[in-house]
Amino acid sequence: MLSLRNLTVAIDGKILVDNISLDVAAGDSFGLVGPSGSGKSTVLRAIAGLVDYSGEILFEGINMKSLSNLERAKRINMVFQDPYGSMHPRHTVARALAEPLIIHGMADRQERIDQAIAEVGLTGDLLGRYPHQLSGGQRQRAAIARALILKPRLLLLDEPTSALDMTVQADILDLLERLKRTHGLSYLLVAHTPAIVARLCERIGRMENGRLIPDGC
Amino acid sequence: MLIDVQNLSVRFRGKSAVDGVSLQLSLGERVAIVGESGSGKSTLGRALLGLVAHPGLVVSDRLSIDGSEMSRAGQSDWRKIRGRIIGLMLQDPRYSLHPTMTIGQQIGEVADRAVGDCLAEVGLSPDIARRYPHQMSGGQGQRAYLAMALAQHPKLLIADEPTSALDPPMAAQMMALLGERMSAERMGLLLITHDIDLAMQTCPRLLVMQDGRIVEELLQGQTPAHPFTQRLIQSIPRLPC
Helix, strand or coil, X not given: CEEEEEEEEEECCEEEEEEEEEEECCCXXXXXXXXXXXXXXXXXXXXXXXXXXXXXXXXXXXXXXXXCXXXXXXXXXXXXXXXXXXXXXXXXXXXXXXXXXXXXXXXXXXXXXXXXXXXXXXXXHHCCCCHHHCCHHHHHHHHHHXXXXXXXXXXXXECCCCCCCHHHHHHHHHHHHXXXXXXXXXXXXXXXXXXXXXXXXXXXXXXXXXXXXXCCC | CCEXXXXXXXXXXXXXXXXXXXXXXXXXXXXXXXXXXXCCHHHHHHHCCCCCCCCEEEECCEEEECXXXXXXXXXXXXXXXECCCEEEECCCHHXXXXXXXXXHHHHHHHCCCCHHHHHHHCCCCHHHHHCCHHHCCHHHXXXXXXXXXXXXXXXXXXXXXXXXXXXXXXXXXXXXXXXXXXXXXXXXXXXXXXXXXXXXXXXXXXXXXXXXXXXXXXXXXCCCCCHHHHHHXXXXXXXXX
Protein backbone atom coordinates (compact mmCIF):
# COMPACT_ATOMS: atom_id res chain seq x y z
CA MET A 1 0.00 0.00 0.00
CA LEU A 2 2.73 2.47 1.03
CA SER A 3 6.17 2.32 -0.54
CA LEU A 4 9.08 4.57 0.27
CA ARG A 5 11.84 4.43 -2.33
CA ASN A 6 15.20 6.00 -1.47
CA LEU A 7 13.51 8.65 0.63
CA THR A 8 15.95 11.40 1.56
CA VAL A 9 15.18 14.59 3.44
CA ALA A 10 17.76 17.34 3.78
CA ILE A 11 17.09 20.66 5.48
CA ASP A 12 19.70 23.44 5.25
CA GLY A 13 22.23 20.97 3.87
CA LYS A 14 21.82 18.62 6.84
CA ILE A 15 20.60 15.12 5.95
CA LEU A 16 17.82 14.13 8.36
CA VAL A 17 16.56 11.06 6.49
CA ASP A 18 19.14 9.15 4.54
CA ASN A 19 18.01 6.98 1.63
CA ILE A 20 15.23 5.00 3.28
CA SER A 21 13.15 2.35 1.53
CA LEU A 22 10.28 0.46 3.13
CA ASP A 23 6.92 -1.09 2.24
CA VAL A 24 3.73 -1.31 4.26
CA ALA A 25 1.08 -3.77 3.01
CA ALA A 26 -2.63 -2.94 3.36
CA GLY A 27 -3.83 -3.70 6.88
CA ASP A 28 -0.27 -4.07 8.14
CA SER A 29 1.45 -1.61 10.43
CA PHE A 30 5.05 -0.55 10.66
CA GLY A 31 6.74 0.92 13.71
CA LEU A 32 9.76 3.20 13.72
CA VAL A 33 11.83 3.36 16.91
CA GLY A 34 15.10 5.13 17.62
CA PRO A 35 16.62 7.96 19.63
CA SER A 36 15.58 11.62 19.43
CA GLY A 37 16.92 13.26 16.31
CA SER A 38 17.26 10.01 14.37
CA GLY A 39 14.80 11.18 11.71
CA LYS A 40 11.71 9.12 12.63
CA SER A 41 9.28 12.02 12.75
CA THR A 42 10.78 13.53 9.59
CA VAL A 43 9.83 10.36 7.66
CA LEU A 44 6.20 10.86 8.77
CA ARG A 45 6.32 14.55 7.91
CA ALA A 46 7.60 13.76 4.41
CA ILE A 47 4.74 11.32 3.83
CA ALA A 48 2.24 13.88 5.13
CA GLY A 49 3.63 16.43 2.67
CA LEU A 50 4.95 18.69 5.41
CA VAL A 51 8.60 18.67 4.26
CA ASP A 52 10.33 18.46 0.87
CA TYR A 53 12.06 15.22 -0.02
CA SER A 54 13.86 13.41 -2.79
CA GLY A 55 13.14 9.83 -3.77
CA GLU A 56 9.62 8.46 -4.17
CA ILE A 57 6.66 7.97 -1.89
CA LEU A 58 4.01 5.76 -3.49
CA PHE A 59 0.56 5.18 -2.02
CA GLU A 60 -1.34 2.35 -3.72
CA GLY A 61 1.00 2.79 -6.67
CA ILE A 62 0.36 6.54 -7.02
CA ASN A 63 3.25 8.94 -6.59
CA MET A 64 2.36 11.21 -3.67
CA LYS A 65 3.87 14.21 -5.42
CA SER A 66 1.18 13.92 -8.09
CA LEU A 67 -1.60 14.15 -5.47
CA SER A 68 -3.07 17.42 -4.27
CA ASN A 69 -3.29 18.12 -0.55
CA LEU A 70 -7.01 17.33 -0.68
CA GLU A 71 -6.45 13.99 -2.35
CA ARG A 72 -3.68 13.12 0.08
CA ALA A 73 -5.80 13.91 3.14
CA LYS A 74 -8.47 11.42 2.04
CA ARG A 75 -5.89 8.64 1.96
CA ILE A 76 -3.45 9.50 4.74
CA ASN A 77 -3.83 11.46 7.95
CA MET A 78 -1.64 12.20 10.91
CA VAL A 79 -1.93 12.22 14.71
CA PHE A 80 0.70 14.21 16.59
CA GLN A 81 2.27 13.74 20.01
CA ASP A 82 0.60 16.64 21.72
CA PRO A 83 -2.91 17.48 20.58
CA TYR A 84 -2.58 20.77 22.47
CA GLY A 85 -0.23 21.90 19.73
CA SER A 86 -2.05 20.27 16.82
CA MET A 87 -5.64 21.41 17.46
CA HIS A 88 -6.74 24.98 16.90
CA PRO A 89 -7.11 26.46 20.40
CA ARG A 90 -10.11 28.60 19.45
CA HIS A 91 -12.05 25.96 17.51
CA THR A 92 -14.46 23.66 19.32
CA VAL A 93 -14.19 19.90 18.80
CA ALA A 94 -17.26 20.10 16.54
CA ARG A 95 -15.61 22.72 14.36
CA ALA A 96 -12.28 20.83 14.26
CA LEU A 97 -14.16 17.76 13.02
CA ALA A 98 -16.39 19.65 10.59
CA GLU A 99 -13.56 21.53 8.87
CA PRO A 100 -12.17 18.62 6.80
CA LEU A 101 -15.74 17.67 5.82
CA ILE A 102 -16.52 21.20 4.66
CA ILE A 103 -13.26 21.43 2.70
CA HIS A 104 -14.02 18.15 1.00
CA GLY A 105 -17.66 19.08 0.36
CA MET A 106 -19.08 16.12 2.26
CA ALA A 107 -22.86 16.18 2.65
CA ASP A 108 -23.76 14.06 5.70
CA ARG A 109 -21.57 16.06 8.06
CA GLN A 110 -23.42 15.72 11.37
CA GLU A 111 -23.80 11.99 10.88
CA ARG A 112 -20.09 11.57 10.19
CA ILE A 113 -19.13 13.69 13.19
CA ASP A 114 -21.44 11.74 15.51
CA GLN A 115 -20.05 8.48 14.21
CA ALA A 116 -16.40 9.58 14.53
CA ILE A 117 -16.87 10.85 18.06
CA ALA A 118 -18.61 7.64 19.16
CA GLU A 119 -15.92 5.53 17.56
CA VAL A 120 -13.17 7.10 19.65
CA GLY A 121 -15.21 6.74 22.84
CA LEU A 122 -16.16 10.39 23.37
CA THR A 123 -19.65 11.62 24.20
CA GLY A 124 -21.55 14.19 22.15
CA ASP A 125 -21.56 16.76 24.94
CA LEU A 126 -17.82 17.29 24.40
CA LEU A 127 -18.41 18.60 20.86
CA GLY A 128 -18.99 22.13 22.13
CA ARG A 129 -15.73 22.23 24.10
CA TYR A 130 -12.43 23.84 23.21
CA PRO A 131 -9.16 21.84 23.39
CA HIS A 132 -8.16 23.41 26.72
CA GLN A 133 -11.46 22.23 28.25
CA LEU A 134 -10.57 18.58 27.55
CA SER A 135 -8.27 16.23 29.46
CA GLY A 136 -5.12 15.04 27.69
CA GLY A 137 -6.74 11.70 26.84
CA GLN A 138 -9.95 13.31 25.58
CA ARG A 139 -7.89 15.71 23.46
CA GLN A 140 -5.95 12.86 21.87
CA ARG A 141 -9.23 10.99 21.21
CA ALA A 142 -10.58 14.11 19.48
CA ALA A 143 -7.39 14.34 17.39
CA ILE A 144 -7.80 10.68 16.37
CA ALA A 145 -11.46 11.32 15.47
CA ARG A 146 -10.37 14.24 13.30
CA ALA A 147 -7.71 12.14 11.59
CA LEU A 148 -10.30 9.43 10.86
CA ILE A 149 -13.15 11.65 9.71
CA LEU A 150 -12.25 11.43 6.00
CA LYS A 151 -11.89 7.65 6.38
CA PRO A 152 -8.21 7.42 5.39
CA ARG A 153 -6.58 4.01 5.02
CA LEU A 154 -3.26 4.94 6.59
CA LEU A 155 -2.68 6.86 9.82
CA LEU A 156 0.68 8.41 10.61
CA LEU A 157 1.06 8.31 14.40
CA ASP A 158 3.88 10.42 15.84
CA GLU A 159 4.36 9.44 19.50
CA PRO A 160 0.58 9.43 20.00
CA THR A 161 0.73 8.48 23.68
CA SER A 162 3.95 9.91 25.07
CA ALA A 163 2.32 13.07 26.45
CA LEU A 164 -0.26 11.02 28.37
CA ASP A 165 -0.48 9.40 31.79
CA MET A 166 0.22 5.67 31.90
CA THR A 167 -3.40 4.57 32.34
CA VAL A 168 -4.58 6.99 29.65
CA GLN A 169 -1.83 5.69 27.38
CA ALA A 170 -3.14 2.16 27.91
CA ASP A 171 -6.68 3.31 26.97
CA ILE A 172 -5.49 5.07 23.79
CA LEU A 173 -3.49 1.99 22.76
CA ASP A 174 -6.64 -0.13 23.26
CA LEU A 175 -8.54 2.33 21.06
CA LEU A 176 -5.91 2.31 18.29
CA GLU A 177 -5.81 -1.49 18.38
CA ARG A 178 -9.59 -1.71 18.05
CA LEU A 179 -9.74 0.85 15.20
CA LYS A 180 -7.06 -1.03 13.33
CA ARG A 181 -9.01 -4.27 13.65
CA THR A 182 -12.45 -2.89 12.81
CA HIS A 183 -11.42 -0.57 9.96
CA GLY A 184 -8.54 -2.54 8.48
CA LEU A 185 -6.41 0.58 9.04
CA SER A 186 -2.66 0.64 8.59
CA TYR A 187 -0.40 2.60 10.89
CA LEU A 188 3.04 4.02 10.45
CA LEU A 189 3.90 4.60 14.09
CA VAL A 190 6.79 6.48 15.62
CA ALA A 191 7.48 5.73 19.28
CA HIS A 192 10.34 5.63 21.75
CA THR A 193 9.10 2.59 23.61
CA PRO A 194 9.46 -0.74 21.77
CA ALA A 195 6.64 -2.24 23.86
CA ILE A 196 4.18 0.29 22.45
CA VAL A 197 5.27 -0.34 18.87
CA ALA A 198 5.00 -4.09 19.41
CA ARG A 199 1.36 -3.74 20.48
CA LEU A 200 0.26 -2.09 17.26
CA CYS A 201 2.75 -3.12 14.59
CA GLU A 202 3.62 -6.32 12.78
CA ARG A 203 6.98 -4.95 11.72
CA ILE A 204 9.54 -2.72 13.41
CA GLY A 205 12.46 -0.76 12.04
CA ARG A 206 15.05 1.10 14.03
CA MET A 207 16.38 4.48 12.90
CA GLU A 208 19.79 5.86 13.70
CA ASN A 209 21.30 9.02 12.22
CA GLY A 210 18.68 9.15 9.48
CA ARG A 211 19.18 5.54 8.38
CA LEU A 212 16.77 2.66 8.75
CA ILE A 213 18.07 -0.52 10.33
CA PRO A 214 15.55 -3.33 9.73
CA ASP A 215 14.86 -5.13 12.96
CA GLY A 216 11.67 -6.94 13.87
CA CYS A 217 10.48 -8.10 17.25
CA MET B 1 13.55 12.00 60.62
CA LEU B 2 14.22 14.48 57.84
CA ILE B 3 10.58 15.09 56.99
CA ASP B 4 7.61 14.47 59.25
CA VAL B 5 4.29 15.63 57.88
CA GLN B 6 0.94 15.01 59.56
CA ASN B 7 -2.42 15.63 57.91
CA LEU B 8 -1.26 18.13 55.29
CA SER B 9 -3.81 19.62 52.92
CA VAL B 10 -3.40 22.17 50.15
CA ARG B 11 -6.54 24.03 49.08
CA PHE B 12 -7.05 26.24 46.09
CA ARG B 13 -10.24 28.32 46.43
CA GLY B 14 -11.95 25.68 48.54
CA LYS B 15 -10.87 22.74 46.36
CA SER B 16 -8.35 20.34 47.92
CA ALA B 17 -5.40 19.48 45.68
CA VAL B 18 -3.75 17.59 48.56
CA ASP B 19 -6.13 16.14 51.13
CA GLY B 20 -4.89 15.05 54.54
CA VAL B 21 -1.54 13.51 53.61
CA SER B 22 0.89 12.18 56.24
CA LEU B 23 4.44 11.36 55.26
CA GLN B 24 7.71 10.50 56.99
CA LEU B 25 11.08 10.43 55.30
CA SER B 26 14.32 9.36 56.98
CA LEU B 27 17.69 10.80 56.10
CA GLY B 28 19.02 9.24 52.89
CA GLU B 29 15.77 7.41 52.10
CA ARG B 30 14.47 6.99 48.55
CA VAL B 31 10.71 7.32 48.22
CA ALA B 32 8.51 7.78 45.15
CA ILE B 33 5.17 9.53 44.93
CA VAL B 34 3.23 8.02 42.04
CA GLY B 35 0.03 9.36 40.56
CA GLU B 36 -1.59 10.74 37.45
CA SER B 37 -1.94 14.32 36.24
CA GLY B 38 -3.98 16.27 38.78
CA SER B 39 -3.51 13.76 41.61
CA GLY B 40 -1.74 16.38 43.74
CA LYS B 41 1.72 14.82 43.72
CA SER B 42 3.54 17.93 42.43
CA THR B 43 1.56 20.18 44.77
CA LEU B 44 2.62 18.01 47.70
CA GLY B 45 6.26 18.33 46.58
CA ARG B 46 5.90 22.11 46.37
CA ALA B 47 4.32 22.25 49.82
CA LEU B 48 7.45 20.59 51.23
CA LEU B 49 9.44 23.53 49.86
CA GLY B 50 7.05 26.32 50.86
CA LEU B 51 6.40 26.97 47.19
CA VAL B 52 2.61 26.83 47.07
CA ALA B 53 1.69 30.20 45.64
CA HIS B 54 -1.34 32.39 46.30
CA PRO B 55 -4.26 31.56 46.37
CA GLY B 56 -3.10 28.12 47.54
CA LEU B 57 -3.52 27.48 51.27
CA VAL B 58 -1.38 24.90 53.09
CA VAL B 59 -2.67 23.54 56.41
CA SER B 60 -1.21 20.74 58.47
CA ASP B 61 -1.04 19.35 62.00
CA ARG B 62 2.72 19.05 61.61
CA LEU B 63 5.21 20.05 58.91
CA SER B 64 8.62 19.30 60.32
CA ILE B 65 11.65 19.54 58.05
CA ASP B 66 15.10 18.68 59.37
CA GLY B 67 13.88 19.34 62.90
CA SER B 68 12.28 22.74 62.18
CA GLU B 69 8.51 23.16 62.40
CA MET B 70 7.54 24.94 59.19
CA SER B 71 3.74 25.04 59.33
CA ARG B 72 3.79 28.72 60.30
CA ALA B 73 7.10 29.60 58.66
CA GLY B 74 7.57 32.68 56.51
CA GLN B 75 9.46 32.90 53.23
CA SER B 76 12.74 33.85 54.94
CA ASP B 77 12.57 30.57 56.94
CA TRP B 78 11.80 28.59 53.80
CA ARG B 79 14.80 30.11 52.02
CA LYS B 80 17.02 28.38 54.60
CA ILE B 81 15.43 25.05 53.63
CA ARG B 82 15.33 25.45 49.86
CA GLY B 83 18.46 24.38 48.06
CA ARG B 84 20.42 23.65 51.24
CA ILE B 85 18.22 21.10 53.00
CA ILE B 86 15.93 20.17 50.11
CA GLY B 87 16.83 20.63 46.46
CA LEU B 88 14.29 20.63 43.66
CA MET B 89 14.65 19.31 40.15
CA LEU B 90 11.87 19.84 37.62
CA GLN B 91 10.81 18.18 34.41
CA ASP B 92 12.15 20.51 31.76
CA PRO B 93 15.51 22.31 32.12
CA ARG B 94 14.41 24.79 29.45
CA TYR B 95 12.10 26.27 32.06
CA SER B 96 13.98 25.58 35.29
CA LEU B 97 17.33 27.08 34.22
CA HIS B 98 17.77 30.83 33.91
CA PRO B 99 17.58 31.54 30.16
CA THR B 100 19.93 34.55 30.02
CA MET B 101 22.67 33.33 32.36
CA THR B 102 25.39 30.88 31.36
CA ILE B 103 25.49 27.53 33.13
CA GLY B 104 28.75 28.57 34.80
CA GLN B 105 27.16 31.75 36.22
CA GLN B 106 24.16 29.83 37.54
CA ILE B 107 26.17 27.11 39.24
CA GLY B 108 28.75 29.65 40.45
CA GLU B 109 26.02 31.54 42.33
CA VAL B 110 25.41 28.63 44.69
CA ALA B 111 28.53 26.43 44.56
CA ASP B 112 31.17 26.26 47.28
CA ARG B 113 33.70 24.75 44.88
CA ALA B 114 34.90 25.15 41.29
CA VAL B 115 32.14 25.07 38.66
CA GLY B 116 34.22 22.64 36.58
CA ASP B 117 34.20 20.16 39.47
CA CYS B 118 30.42 20.41 39.79
CA LEU B 119 30.04 19.77 36.07
CA ALA B 120 32.47 16.83 36.14
CA GLU B 121 30.38 15.16 38.87
CA VAL B 122 27.43 14.95 36.50
CA GLY B 123 29.52 13.92 33.49
CA LEU B 124 29.65 17.29 31.72
CA SER B 125 32.81 18.83 30.28
CA PRO B 126 34.05 22.19 31.66
CA ASP B 127 33.26 24.08 28.42
CA ILE B 128 29.54 23.61 29.16
CA ALA B 129 30.01 26.41 31.73
CA ARG B 130 30.11 28.97 28.93
CA ARG B 131 26.86 27.84 27.36
CA TYR B 132 23.36 29.20 27.75
CA PRO B 133 20.49 26.77 28.44
CA HIS B 134 19.16 26.98 24.86
CA GLN B 135 22.55 25.86 23.54
CA MET B 136 22.28 22.45 25.21
CA SER B 137 20.29 19.29 24.61
CA GLY B 138 17.56 18.31 27.08
CA GLY B 139 19.82 15.70 28.67
CA GLN B 140 22.71 18.14 29.08
CA GLY B 141 20.36 20.77 30.53
CA GLN B 142 19.00 18.30 33.04
CA ARG B 143 22.55 17.28 34.06
CA ALA B 144 23.53 20.94 34.44
CA TYR B 145 20.49 21.52 36.61
CA LEU B 146 21.40 18.51 38.74
CA ALA B 147 24.94 19.89 39.09
CA MET B 148 23.45 23.11 40.44
CA ALA B 149 21.16 21.26 42.86
CA LEU B 150 24.06 19.11 44.12
CA ALA B 151 26.41 22.09 44.47
CA GLN B 152 24.54 23.00 47.66
CA HIS B 153 24.76 19.48 49.18
CA PRO B 154 21.07 19.13 50.05
CA LYS B 155 20.00 16.30 52.33
CA LEU B 156 17.08 15.50 50.05
CA LEU B 157 16.40 16.04 46.37
CA ILE B 158 12.80 16.33 45.24
CA ALA B 159 12.83 15.28 41.60
CA ASP B 160 9.51 16.06 39.90
CA GLU B 161 9.30 14.03 36.67
CA PRO B 162 13.07 14.44 36.13
CA THR B 163 13.11 12.27 33.02
CA SER B 164 9.77 12.78 31.27
CA ALA B 165 11.19 15.36 28.85
CA LEU B 166 14.02 12.95 27.88
CA ASP B 167 13.97 10.01 25.47
CA PRO B 168 14.34 6.54 27.05
CA PRO B 169 18.13 6.09 26.66
CA MET B 170 18.74 9.58 28.07
CA ALA B 171 16.20 8.95 30.83
CA ALA B 172 17.97 5.74 31.85
CA GLN B 173 21.33 7.58 31.93
CA MET B 174 19.79 10.34 34.03
CA MET B 175 18.35 7.90 36.58
CA ALA B 176 21.67 6.02 36.78
CA LEU B 177 23.46 9.31 37.37
CA LEU B 178 20.94 10.35 40.03
CA GLY B 179 21.39 7.03 41.84
CA GLU B 180 25.17 7.30 41.70
CA ARG B 181 25.27 10.90 42.96
CA MET B 182 22.78 10.16 45.74
CA SER B 183 24.92 7.30 47.01
CA ALA B 184 28.07 9.43 46.78
CA GLU B 185 26.44 12.40 48.58
CA ARG B 186 24.37 10.22 50.95
CA MET B 187 21.38 12.20 49.82
CA GLY B 188 17.73 11.16 49.94
CA LEU B 189 15.36 11.23 46.98
CA LEU B 190 11.69 12.04 46.73
CA LEU B 191 10.83 11.03 43.17
CA ILE B 192 7.54 12.40 41.84
CA THR B 193 6.39 10.56 38.74
CA HIS B 194 3.42 9.21 36.80
CA ASP B 195 5.57 6.22 35.77
CA ILE B 196 5.13 3.46 38.35
CA ASP B 197 7.66 1.32 36.47
CA LEU B 198 10.37 3.96 36.93
CA ALA B 199 9.30 4.45 40.57
CA MET B 200 9.57 0.74 41.37
CA GLN B 201 12.99 0.53 39.72
CA THR B 202 14.30 3.53 41.65
CA CYS B 203 12.72 3.53 45.10
CA PRO B 204 12.14 0.81 47.70
CA ARG B 205 9.05 2.67 49.00
CA LEU B 206 6.17 4.00 46.89
CA LEU B 207 3.30 6.27 47.90
CA VAL B 208 0.45 6.07 45.41
CA MET B 209 -1.66 9.24 45.16
CA GLN B 210 -5.15 9.62 43.75
CA ASP B 211 -7.38 12.69 44.07
CA GLY B 212 -5.08 14.33 46.61
CA ARG B 213 -4.84 11.35 48.96
CA ILE B 214 -2.25 8.65 49.47
CA VAL B 215 -4.30 5.55 48.68
CA GLU B 216 -1.55 2.99 49.16
CA GLU B 217 1.97 2.69 50.51
CA LEU B 218 3.87 -0.03 48.73
CA LEU B 219 7.20 -1.50 49.78
CA GLN B 220 9.48 -3.25 47.31
CA GLY B 221 8.25 -6.79 46.65
CA GLN B 222 4.77 -6.21 48.09
CA THR B 223 1.69 -7.02 46.02
CA PRO B 224 -0.49 -3.95 45.41
CA ALA B 225 -3.88 -4.16 47.11
CA HIS B 226 -5.55 -0.95 45.95
CA PRO B 227 -7.37 -1.17 42.59
CA PHE B 228 -5.80 2.09 41.38
CA THR B 229 -2.26 0.80 42.04
CA GLN B 230 -3.15 -2.43 40.25
CA ARG B 231 -4.42 -0.43 37.27
CA LEU B 232 -1.21 1.63 37.18
CA ILE B 233 0.84 -1.56 37.08
CA GLN B 234 -1.36 -3.06 34.37
CA SER B 235 -0.82 0.07 32.27
CA ILE B 236 2.94 -0.48 31.95
CA PRO B 237 3.53 -1.31 28.28
CA ARG B 238 5.13 -4.73 27.94
CA LEU B 239 6.82 -6.57 25.10
CA PRO B 240 4.98 -9.73 24.07
CA CYS B 241 8.23 -11.57 23.41
